[in-house]
Amino acid sequence: MSEEEAMVDSQRSNRMLMVEDEAGDARLLQLAMRQSGFSADIDHVWDGYEALDYLRRAGQQRQRAPRPDLIVLDLKMPRLSGLDFLALIKQDGDLRAIPVVVFSSSLLETDVRSAYELGAAGYLIKPADFQELISMVRILGEYWFTLVRLPHND
Amino acid sequence: MRTSAKQCGLALVGAVADDLQRAAYRWPVRIQAIVFFIVAMLVAGVIWHQERARLSEERSRAADLAAAQVHAIELGIERVLGATHALAAMLRHGNGSIDDFEAAARHMLGAYPGAIGLQLAPDGVVRQVFPLRGVEESIGYDLLRDPVRGEQMRQARASGQVVVLGPFHLLHGGLAAAGRLPVFLDNGQGREVFWGFAIVLFSLPEVLTQARLSDLGERGYVYRLLRGTNKGDEQRIIVASSADPPPEPVQQPLHLASLGWTLELAPQAGWNHPYGLLGKILAGLAFSLLLAWQAGWQRRSMAARRAHEEALEQRLAQRAADLQRFAEVTAHHLQEPARRVVSYSGRLREQLAGRIDDREVAMSLDFICAQAERLRKLLGDLELFLAADQPLGKSEPCDGAETVRSVLVRFSGQIAAAGARVVVGQLPPVFIDARRLAHMFEIALDNALRHARGEQPLVIEITGLAQGQRVRYLISDNGPGIEEEYRERVFRVFERLSSGGEGTGVGLAILRRIAESAAGRAWLEEAVSGGCCVVLELPASSQPEALLRGARWP
Amino acid sequence: MAIDSTASERPALILLVEDEAADAHLVRLALRENSVQADLAHVLDGREALAYLRREGPSFVAAQRPDLILLDLNMPRMDGFEFLAAVKRDAGLRGIPVVVLSTSDAERDVRSAYHLGAAGYVAKSSSVSELIAGFGRLSQYWLTLARLPTHGR
Numbered sequence: 110m111s112e113e114e115a116m117v118d119s120q121r122s123n124r125m126l127m128v129e130d131e132a133g134d135a136r137l138l139q140l141a142m143r144q145s146g147f148s149a150d151i152d153h154v155w156d157g158y159e160a161l162d163y164l165r166r167a168g169q170q171r172q173r174a175p176r177p178d179l180i181v182l183d184l185k186m187p188r189l190s191g192l193d194f195l196a197l198i199k200q201d202g203d204l205r206a207i208p209v210v211v212f213s214s215s216l217l218e219t220d221v222r223s224a225y226e227l228g229a230a231g232y233l234i235k236p237a238d239f240q241e242l243i244s245m246v247r248i249l250g251e252y253w254f255t256l257v258r259l260p261h262n263d
Numbered sequence: 264m265r266t267s268a269k270q271c272g273l274a275l276v277g278a279v280a281d282d283l284q285r286a287a288y289r290w291p292v293r294i295q296a297i298v299f300f301i302v303a304m305l306v307a308g309v310i311w312h313q314e315r316a317r318l319s320e321e322r323s324r325a326a327d328l329a330a331a332q333v334h335a336i337e338l339g340i341e342r343v344l345g346a347t348h349a350l351a352a353m354l355r356h357g358n359g360s361i362d363d364f365e366a367a368a369r370h371m372l373g374a375y376p377g378a379i380g381l382q383l384a385p386d387g388v389v390r391q392v393f394p395l396r397g398v399e400e401s402i403g404y405d406l407l408r409d410p411v412r413g414e415q416m417r418q419a420r421a422s423g424q425v426v427v428l429g430p431f432h433l434l435h436g437g438l439a440a441a442g443r444l445p446v447f448l449d450n451g452q453g454r455e456v457f458w459g460f461a462i463v464l465f466s467l468p469e470v471l472t473q474a475r476l477s478d479l480g481e482r483g484y485v486y487r488l489l490r491g492t493n494k495g496d497e498q499r500i501i502v503a504s505s506a507d508p509p510p511e512p513v514q515q516p517l518h519l520a521s522l523g524w525t526l527e528l529a530p531q532a533g534w535n536h537p538y539g540l541l542g543k544i545l546a547g548l549a550f551s552l553l554l555a556w557q558a559g560w561q562r563r564s565m566a567a568r569r570a571h572e573e574a575l576e577q578r579l580a581q582r583a584a585d586l587q588r589f590a591e592v593t594a595h596h597l598q599e600p601a602r603r604v605v606s607y608s609g610r611l612r613e614q615l616a617g618r619i620d621d622r623e624v625a626m627s628l629d630f631i632c633a634q635a636e637r638l639r640k641l642l643g644d645l646e647l648f649l650a651a652d653q654p655l656g657k658s659e660p661c662d663g664a665e666t667v668r669s670v671l672v673r674f675s676g677q678i679a680a681a682g683a684r685v686v687v688g689q690l691p692p693v694f695i696d697a698r699r700l701a702h703m704f705e706i707a708l709d710n711a712l713r714h715a716r717g718e719q720p721l722v723i724e725i726t727g728l729a730q731g732q733r734v735r736y737l738i739s740d741n742g743p744g745i746e747e748e749y750r751e752r753v754f755r756v757f758e759r760l761s762s763g764g765e766g767t768g769v770g771l772a773i774l775r776r777i778a779e780s781a782a783g784r785a786w787l788e789e790a791v792s793g794g795c796c797v798v799l800e801l802p803a804s805s806q807p808e809a810l811l812r813g814a815r816w817p
Numbered sequence: 818m819a820i821d822s823t824a825s826e827r828p829a830l831i832l833l834v835e836d837e838a839a840d841a842h843l844v845r846l847a848l849r850e851n852s853v854q855a856d857l858a859h860v861l862d863g864r865e866a867l868a869y870l871r872r873e874g875p876s877f878v879a880a881q882r883p884d885l886i887l888l889d890l891n892m893p894r895m896d897g898f899e900f901l902a903a904v905k906r907d908a909g910l911r912g913i914p915v916v917v918l919s920t921s922d923a924e925r926d927v928r929s930a931y932h933l934g935a936a937g938y939v940a941k942s943s944s945v946s947e948l949i950a951g952f953g954r955l956s957q958y959w960l961t962l963a964r965l966p967t968h969g970r
Contacts, residue, residue, distance in 0.1 A: 206931035222966045225912040230936035252958035260928040605943035
């Protein structure tokens with residue numbers, strides 16, 4: 110670590126919020142993260158409502174919830190769908206700067222277009238193969254946590 | 264309901280007061296008028312009160328004077344009346360008659376100043392008169408049967424009291440009065456029997472002159488002596504200092520029975536002193552105007568000072584904006600070409616690797632690359648320095664211990680590489696944004712790790728102490744330390760104590776800029792071990808936020 | 818890694834908005850070094866980029882809609898932020914992801930970019946090899962991994 114990096118990049122470790130209603134998918138994603146070799150603290154919420162509460166620090170135990178650097182969002186969720194959640198946080202002046210990557214199994218072009226038009230910073234198709242998932246997560250991490258500068262959302 | 268109405272009223276009053284204040288600020292003329300009005304009212308009250316006090320004092324002084332004067336007149340009259348008593352004694356002695364009345368009377372007139380005639384009236388009928396000339400017809404006049412005075416004389420006969428009558432105009436001019444004493448003689452059987460009246464005529468002017476009545480004029484008073492004081496009575500002026508009656512005079516009656524005389528007295532100039540009053544009013548007006556002017560002046564000077572301060576603030580804001588702009592220029596316009604030079608010189612070196620035979624060409628290329636890199640670094644550090652006064656996130660109570668812990672995690676590699684040991688003591692919370700606090704610790708730690716390599720293993724101590732509203736963090740090492748004369752210099756941008764090395768020498772400058780922008784300070788001290796100690800002083804987290812916000816570095 | 822090759826039959830189109838020839842050259846170099854299979858359109862500033870995207874003016878009548886925009890922040894006439902805001906205001910254009918390339922490391926710039934809807938903020942590295950590696954990651958993410966809204970152009 111060079112001198113400047115030590116001084117500028119006083120970042121805490123990377124923090125990612127996973128919005129995923131499928132326990133199986135969530136588990137797979139976490140495993141893939143670990144195996145792909147990039148480190149990030151992952152918080153997991155089960156749907157859009159819970160994600161909003163988490164981000165807006167609603168409720169007692171979430172008052173000091175950290176702001177994530179990146180949100181990985183499933184589209185098909187009960188209660189509040191991924192696209193509705195995306196639209197909501199992109200209207201929120203405090204939260205809109207957090208990049209949201211859609212992680213969906215939907216191949217529908219309308220979903221892809223809607224996600225980008227609502228402000229998604231990427232649309233990834235959930236792969237069936239676990240090795241593929243690992244490689245996907247590695248690329249994701251290299252882009253967002255190595256290459257790109259992220260805003261501090263505290 | 265009543266409470267709310269009251270609150271409403273209070274709010275209204277508050278609003279009106281606010282309005283007034285604002286209006287006063289905007290229009291100094293208005294506050295001048297208000298001040299003038301209030302002061303003028305006060306001064307008028309004072310003048311009115313003073314005038315009343317002065318008037319009552321003057322009247323009481325005049326009353327005292329009048330009483331003294333009346334007393335003097337009474338004394339004079341009583342002295343003249345002494346002649347009647349002398350006559351009565353002689354009558355008693357002569358058993359009802361006086362031998363050679365004429366001679367005795369002539370002698371007595373000389374002895375009683377003011378006396379101009381003596382008469383004896385046995386049984387109330389005037390028989391003997393001295394001097395007789397001019398008043399011959401009064402011989403044989405029966406006083407007890409006088410249509411006007413008869414009743415009075417009969418009363419005197421009954422009471423035995425002397426009666427003073429007057430004034431009369433004497434035939435040969437001048438005013439006179441008479442004192443008539445009823446005389447009682449022993450009838451030989453031990454009983455007092457009315458004999459008649461012993462009478463003295465006296466000149467009023469002479470008596471009054473003896474009483475120094477005219478002195479009043481010299482003392483600045485006008486006066487008159489009247490008979491009959493009640494408004495209904497016919498008033499008769501006995502003597503007056505001037506033709507006009509004294510204005511609103513004080514009155515003092517003579518106590519001599521039967522006379523009914525009154526002395527009236529007033530200052531010549533009257534009771535009011537129009538010039539004095541005018542002077543006071545003018546002085547009061549001048550005073551009010553002066554205060555009003557001063558109020559206006561103060562208001563204006565306050566407004567002027569305020570305007571000056573605003574202008575100053577504006578200039579400061581302008582300077583801050585200039586700095587910000589400079590930071591942006593540095594970031595965008597200077598860094599970009601520097602980066603490109605680095606990129607292309609690096610690329611060139613790669614492309615030419617192994618193909619340059621000339622050593623000097625290779626060396627020049629190396630210098631270009633190194634200097635380009637150095638330029639980029641300097642610009643980068645300058646940008647960091649300029650941005651260091653901007654909070655990164657919310658300023659809030661910050662746990663120093665937690666911050667240090669996370670910094671140590673990030674520095675674990677460097678700490679291990681330096682073979683250093685870090686000891687962390689108690690760190691009270693401070694008020695700042697967490698990221699810049701971490702940044703300051705990183706700079707101090709980086710400084711210690713790179714410069715404090717001595718012979719013995721490096722030990723870095725991070726401790727803290729609370730001092731009232733301030734908290735000090737001390738980051739000290741056991742290295743060679745920094746000589747005192749350099750301890751300030753190292754805080755300057757790009758100031759380095761050793762040549763070479765990677766640093767550009769901006770770290771401590773950034774640290775100080777952060778500390779000062781967060782209402783704190785930073786300096787170097789000698790550590791107990793002789794090494795270098797970076798001291799960070801920051802506001803304690805217990806301080807009210809408003810205070811901290813006010814204490815920003817410009 | 819299996820890519821969903823049915824998504825697009827022809828190579829992706831990247832619009833590079835960059836006023837400095839030196840930097841444009843480095844971008845081309847980096848893409849070439851990474852063997853990125855993509856077409857590159859290059860415009861010199863924000864206004865020209867908007868004209869391109871809206872197919873205004875004779876030179877852009879046949880312009881193709883890009884799949885990804887790489888945007889330099891510091892440009893004359895219309896700077897990167899203004900351009901970004903204009904693109905994200907335009908209902909027809911806002912679906913195109915915009916990745917910002919900048920020399921500035923300033924937190925304020927990073928925040929502004931994301932706030933305006935950037936899909937990434939890449940600090941231009943002064944080291945060419947780092948730059949090349951960075952473009953490798955960028956193209957991996959956007960051109961290999963991500964599904965781009967290319968259909969229905």
